[in-house]
Amino acid sequence: MRIIAMLFTWLLTASASAVPMAGEYIARVADCMACHTSEGGSPLAGGKKFPTPVGDIYSTNITPDKTYGIGNYTYADFEKAVRQGIARDGHPLYPAMPYPSYARMSDEDIHALYDYFMQGVAPSPKVNQESDIPWLFSARWPLHVWNWLFLDDPVAKNPLLTDPQLQRGAYLVEGAGHCGACHTPRGMAMNEKAYNSSDDTFLSGAMIDGWYAPSLRMLTLPEKELTSLIVTGRSKHAAVSGSMSEVVSQSTQYLTNDDATAIARYLLSLNGKTPPAVPTNHVATTASVSLAAGKTLYGRFCSTCHGTEGKGTDDNVPSLVNNPIVSTKEATPLLRVVASGAETPTTVGNVSFRMPGYADVMSDEEMRDLVNYVRKSWGNGAGDVTTHDVAKVKQSHP
Numbered sequence: 001m002r003i004i005a006m007l008f009t010w011l012l013t014a015s016a017s018a019v020p021m022a023g024e025y026i027a028r029v030a031d032c033m034a035c036h037t038s039e040g041g042s043p044l045a046g047g048k049k050f051p052t053p054v055g056d057i058y059s060t061n062i063t064p065d066k067t068y069g070i071g072n073y074t075y076a077d078f079e080k081a082v083r084q085g086i087a088r089d090g091h092p093l094y095p096a097m098p099y100p101s102y103a104r105m106s107d108e109d110i111h112a113l114y115d116y117f118m119q120g121v122a123p124s125p126k127v128n129q130e131s132d133i134p135w136l137f138s139a140r141w142p143l144h145v146w147n148w149l150f151l152d153d154p155v156a157k158n159p160l161l162t163d164p165q166l167q168r169g170a171y172l173v174e175g176a177g178h179c180g181a182c183h184t185p186r187g188m189a190m191n192e193k194a195y196n197s198s199d200d201t202f203l204s205g206a207m208i209d210g211w212y213a214p215s216l217r218m219l220t221l222p223e224k225e226l227t228s229l230i231v232t233g234r235s236k237h238a239a240v241s242g243s244m245s246e247v248v249s250q251s252t253q254y255l256t257n258d259d260a261t262a263i264a265r266y267l268l269s270l271n272g273k274t275p276p277a278v279p280t281n282h283v284a285t286t287a288s289v290s291l292a293a294g295k296t297l298y299g300r301f302c303s304t305c306h307g308t309e310g311k312g313t314d315d316n317v318p319s320l321v322n323n324p325i326v327s328t329k330e331a332t333p334l335l336r337v338v339a340s341g342a343e344t345p346t347t348v349g350n351v352s353f354r355m356p357g358y359a360d361v362m363s364d365e366e367m368r369d370l371v372n373y374v375r376k377s378w379g380n381g382a383g384d385v386t387t388h389d390v391a392k393v394k395q396s397h398p
């Protein structure tokens with residue numbers, strides 16, 4: 001008995017010492033910081049704006065401040081908010097808070113998270129900002145209906161996956177990582193169309209804040225490259241941009257190597273099971289979806305050299321604005337450069353600058369979306385390019 005008591009005391013003191021709390025890692029993976037910190041505000045003190053179809057709402061102060069934060073939350077209150085989307089006073093939370101994904105998190109992880117929020121986070125006396133939706137706080141009852149319609153029963157394990165590493169990857173992606181919040185298309189009620197991989201729409205690509213979060217069901221990178229893309233935002237062939245850069249800098253860069261590899265392996269296991277779904281966000285038309293997809297591709301493959309505004313750099317990388325090769329009616333020369341790459345001539349005193357070719361990196365659809373984006377942005381106003389045009393150029397060798 002005494003030995004057990006001693007061990008217990010030792011454990012308590014050990015966990016209170018300098019070792020980072022387990023919950024801190026989970027908070028990173030779950031990226032609580034990204035949504036609950038306003039620009040320039042104290043960490044986790046809330047106030048970040050979330051535009052919704054009916055008006056703006058604001059994230060809340062989740063520091064342990066007893067007056068303005070969640071300092072009076074018991075474990076049960078905390079668990080209810082994070083996994084079920086119900087605040088301490090009983091009102092349902094708007095699903096900008098990704099509790100439908102967090103519902104999948106284990107009791108153990110939620111306990112660790114609670115301990116971290118209560119003991120590891122500095123309290124901040126920041127007052128919560130009221131939402132701009134007049135009826136939201138008085139009439140949140142529709143959200144109860146929403147929860148009843150869309151909240152999945154938490155599933156501890158996905159029975160379709162037998163490999164422990166795939167299980168871990170699924171747990172992280174479908175749960176704490178809430179990757180589907182951006183990568184899964186949403187239905188009419190802003191519900192994500194699926195919350196786990198047993199459904200083909202899960203992670204099949206969606207519009208988010210003017211960016212296209214592409215399908216994660218058809219990734220073809222080798223596992224090592226994908227792992228590096230997730231942890232560093234970069235790989236040999238690509239770099240992420242837009243809201244994914246924030247996900248990397250605030251969350252996935254902190255993943256242990258084992259967890260990052262588990263995520264990559266799980267995502268690759270989804271490959272080939274389904275054709276790419278056409279994103280069906282009800283706000284965006286097909287045209288704006290493919291231009292947004294093109295913008296995403298441009299950000300990933302071209303902007304490091306040609307700049308986000310297409311202006312290029314000095315004389316080394318040409319501008320794509322008002323550039324005849326970009327805007328002529330005949331798109332073949334532009335497609336040729338993108339497919340095969342180009343190289344400035346080496347001259348005395350000038351080293352050669354090379355642009356890589358993308359024929360093997362992009363599908364015909366992707367290259368069509370990219371080229372249309374370049375032809376219609378920054379004041380360029382050239383006509384549509386089709387996948388047929390792309391295929392013709394790819395097939396004919398220069």
Ligand code: HEC
Pocket residue numbers: 027030031032033034035036050057058059060061062070078081082087088092093094095096097098102113181
């Ligand atoms: C994608 C954005 C997002 C992420 C990620 C997120 N939250 Fe939230 N959270 C919100 C928003 C927005 C609200 C306010 C919702 C409302 O008012 O209906 C909220 C509300 C809450 C509340 C209710 C607080 C109250 O005032 O009663 C708690 C608790 C909470 N979040 C905890 C967390 C924790 C813990 C994490 C990380 C595990 C987290 N949130 C991650 C957006 C987010």
Ligand code: HEC
Pocket residue numbers: 173177178179180181182183208211212213214215216219229230238239240241242243244247252263296299300
């Ligand atoms: C806040 C929204 C958001 C969240 C959450 C999010 N992503 Fe992304 N993701 C994006 C956007 C937007 C892009 C496209 C930008 C780009 O590729 O440069 C993207 C791109 C990616 C890519 C590159 C895809 C490709 O075809 O090259 C990978 C891989 C990825 N995300 C994985 C994840 C994983 C894993 C998670 C969960 C841990 C996640 N994302 C969560 C928004 C998000």
Ligand code: HEC
Pocket residue numbers: 298301302303304305306316317318320323325326334337338342343344345353354355356358370374
């Ligand atoms: C590694 C840097 C780099 C990347 C990445 C890059 N380019 Fe280039 N690009 C260049 C350089 C350097 C040239 C000049 C080559 C030349 O003079 O033939 C060039 C030339 C071009 C041209 C021809 C312009 C002209 O006036 O001849 C087009 C069009 C173009 N790039 C579009 C793109 C697109 C679209 C992407 C993304 C798919 C891209 N580039 C990615 C460096 C890059």
